Amino acid sequence: MPIRHLTADAVRAAEHAAGDLLANGTLMRRASRGVASVVIEELRRTGGCYGRRVGIVVGAGDNGGDALYAGAVLARRGVACVALLLAPEKAHAGGLEGFRRAGGHVVGDLPDALDVVIDGVVGIGGRGPLRPAAAAVFGALTPPEDGGPIIVAVDLPSGVDADTGEVHDPAVRADITVTFGVRRNVHLLAAPQCGRVRLVDIGIDTTGAAEADTLWTLTDAEVGRMWPVPGPADDKYSQGVVGVIAGSARYPGAAILASGAAVAATSGMTRFIGSAAEEVVSHHPEVVAVHTHADAGRVQAWAVGPGMGTDDDALALLRDILATDLPVLVDADGLTMVAAHPDLVADRAAPTLLTPHAGEFARLAGSEVGPDRLTAVRELAHRWQVTVLLKGRITLIADPTGAVLGNDAGASWASTAGAGDVLSGMAGSLLAAGLSPQLAGAAAARAHAHAAVLAARGAPIGASDLLAAVRPAIRELRGVDAS
Numbered sequence: 001m002p003i004r005h006l007t008a009d010a011v012r013a014a015e016h017a018a019g020d021l022l023a024n025g026t027l028m029r030r031a032s033r034g035v036a037s038v039v040i041e042e043l044r045r046t047g048g049c050y051g052r053r054v055g056i057v058v059g060a061g062d063n064g065g066d067a068l069y070a071g072a073v074l075a076r077r078g079v080a081c082v083a084l085l086l087a088p089e090k091a092h093a094g095g096l097e098g099f100r101r102a103g104g105h106v107v108g109d110l111p112d113a114l115d116v117v118i119d120g121v122v123g124i125g126g127r128g129p130l131r132p133a134a135a136a137v138f139g140a141l142t143p144p145e146d147g148g149p150i151i152v153a154v155d156l157p158s159g160v161d162a163d164t165g166e167v168h169d170p171a172v173r174a175d176i177t178v179t180f181g182v183r184r185n186v187h188l189l190a191a192p193q194c195g196r197v198r199l200v201d202i203g204i205d206t207t208g209a210a211e212a213d214t215l216w217t218l219t220d221a222e223v224g225r226m227w228p229v230p231g232p233a234d235d236k237y238s239q240g241v242v243g244v245i246a247g248s249a250r251y252p253g254a255a256i257l258a259s260g261a262a263v264a265a266t267s268g269m270t271r272f273i274g275s276a277a278e279e280v281v282s283h284h285p286e287v288v289a290v291h292t293h294a295d296a297g298r299v300q301a302w303a304v305g306p307g308m309g310t311d312d313d314a315l316a317l318l319r320d321i322l323a324t325d326l327p328v329l330v331d332a333d334g335l336t337m338v339a340a341h342p343d344l345v346a347d348r349a350a351p352t353l354l355t356p357h358a359g360e361f362a363r364l365a366g367s368e369v370g371p372d373r374l375t376a377v378r379e380l381a382h383r384w385q386v387t388v389l390l391k392g393r394i395t396l397i398a399d400p401t402g403a404v405l406g407n408d409a410g411a412s413w414a415s416t417a418g419a420g421d422v423l424s425g426m427a428g429s430l431l432a433a434g435l436s437p438q439l440a441g442a443a444a445a446r447a448h449a450h451a452a453v454l455a456a457r458g459a460p461i462g463a464s465d466l467l468a469a470v471r472p473a474i475r476e477l478r479g480v481d482a483s
């Protein structure tokens with residue numbers, strides 16, 4: 001089952017439904033115990049609980065209530081807990097009473113030398129950036145790498161939008177985020193701001209949430225299982241032949257990278273059309289490369305655009321390709337032409353996958369992506385009735401029905417020239433193998449991100465290194481031990 005992320009409204013609806021069945025305060029009790037056990041785990045990992053120091057920053061809502069109840073659990077374990085109330089008159093009354101009764105102290109300033117700071121400023125009820133008092137508290141903390149406390153956010157890092165993941169300024173940057181029942185959009189869309197996300201079961205049922213409130217992520221195992229590999233009855237044609245159209249004789253790099261990635265991503269056959277045909281074959285002899293569409297032979301899907309130029313010949317070729325009834329992935333220069341000639345995709349009945357980065361997205365949509373990337377990608381896919389893969393550290397893939405899959409690359413090593421060409425070739429291969437544009441895009445994005453991490457191992461990489469790591473990445477996703 002893919003991992004589900006929900007909007008704040010959908011989370012509230014599920015909580016209310018469960019709350020009706022449970023005694024008052026049950027959900028908060030479970031949530032706060034979850035926060036406390038994550039903090040205890042962290043303290044144990046770094047030397048034990050007794051005598052350790054935890055500071056709790058408490059806002060005006062139930063998020064602060066969770067934090068105070070968690071503080072009560074910690075205080076009973078011998079942790080020295082202090083709480084800073086940002087809005088003392090609005091602090092959660094039951095939580096504050098429990099905290100005090102357990103031996104916690106309310107302070108006017110957080111002391112130095114804390115081991116953990118719990119962010120209970122706001123959760124899904126938060127709006128906008130941290131307000132000045134909270135900003136001053138978090139701004140004064142020494143970062144963990146310099147010996148300061150680790151920050152554990154309750155539900156989400158305050159100052160980050162629950163639904164869009166917009167990181168307002170200022171906002172909390174958490175090392176660990178503890179959330180309840182189901183992940184929220186923010187945990188994917190602002191993953192770097194959340195740190196490690198820990199999900200605590202509080203007994204709510206979120207399976208009834210509407211697709212419009214849901215954002216999905218594939219697990220590694222799911223990507224591994226869906227990756228096409230040859231079966232006993234397969235031959236080079238039956239697995240899907242991909243056609244790559246990229247690069248030029250003058251700039252062969254995109255052609256070599258995209259076709260190499262297509263070869264690496266699946267077995268079977270890769271065809272190529274372009275003026276860099278000879279260069280492509282000299283790098284990847286298995287590619288069947290020609291100069292014109294008329295000579296190309298049959299394929300099951302096309303990946304078209306990287307470095308192909310935008311002149312009249314390129315436009316004519318793109319028009320021919322998009323006039324076929326085959327699945328087509330359009331990237332880079334191809335997107336520039338599609339933005340200028342939306343009619344190229346307007347009447348397509350066959351699957352179409354557009355793979356813009358933010359700049360190309362703005363050209364297609366007519367406006368910047370903006371802070372709400374999720375809504376932006378969903379709207380473009382709906383308006384154009386195509387699948388749109390918006391690239392970035394968090395890649396989002398929306399299909400025309402509004403379903404969105406996301407992938408957190410986990411690191412930014414793939415932000416290097418030519419990495420997009422590699423993604424095009426990979427996703428094109430998966431389209432040719434019969435995956436839907438959305439699954440092809442999501443699986444390729446996951447394997448691409450994994451390849452970048454494997455290739456980098458802590459040092460910068462170029463796209464050739466990324467390409468070389470595509471096979472090892474697929475192997476790992478498939479759970480194959482190659483040793």
Ligand SMILES: NC(=O)C1=CN([C@@H]2O[C@H](COP(=O)(O)OP(=O)(O)OC[C@H]3O[C@@H](n4cnc5c(N)ncnc54)[C@H](O)[C@@H]3O)[C@@H](O)[C@H]2O)[C@@H](O)CC1
Nearest residue numbers: 015027028031060061062063122123124125126127129155
């Ligand atoms: N509803 C439920 O059944 C459960 C809720 N839980 C907790 O409750 C939280 C939601 O609680 P609330 O709805 O009370 O909302 P929050 O506690 O997230 O925040 C709302 C309060 O913060 C103020 N506020 C909004 N933006 C602010 C900002 N930028 N700076 C400072 N203050 C700001 C609002 O005026 C309001 O008083 C969840 O995130 C979760 O932590 C959990 O206990 C699990 C169960």
Ligand SMILES: [K+]
Nearest residue numbers: 119122154156
């Ligand atoms: K919080």
